[in-house]
Amino acid sequence: MSFPKSVKFLGYTYKIVKATHETAKAGCSGLFDAEDQLIHIHDHGSNEKLAETLIHELIHMIDYHFDTGLEETQVHRLSNGVFGVLRANKEIITLLSECN
Numbered sequence: 549m550s551f552p553k554s555v556k557f558l559g560y561t562y563k564i565v566k567a568t569h570e571t572a573k574a575g576c577s578g579l580f581d582a583e584d585q586l587i588h589i590h591d592h593g594s595n596e597k598l599a600e601t602l603i604h605e606l607i608h609m610i611d612y613h614f615d616t617g618l619e620e621t622q623v624h625r626l627s628n629g630v631f632g633v634l635r636a637n638k639e640i641i642t643l644l645s646e647c648n
């Protein structure tokens with residue numbers, strides 16, 4: 549499995565790290581940490597869950613930088629939607645990979 553080690557956005561680089569047990573125990577699959585520029589991801593052992601969690605945390609990142617004030621339920625719905633549309637239309641990912 550290839551999984552990104554970091555995400556670049558608006559000149560920032562967010563390192564992707566394994567979530568701590570505390571995060572996992574709190575029932576969170578991931579955590580966006582703007583202050584330390586980290587994205588914590590809990591590894592449930594499923595690529596689907598990893599991708600879904602990463603997209604969810606990326607929505608939090610976008611929300612933070614664009615100050616959109618999304619509620620958690622809105623982040624959840626948007627990330628489910630983005631995950632679903634990309635999963636069902638992988639040619640979009642191919643197109644994106646060919647963009648500069």
Ligand SMILES: [Zn+2]
Pocket residue numbers: 604608620623
């Ligand atoms: Zn969230």
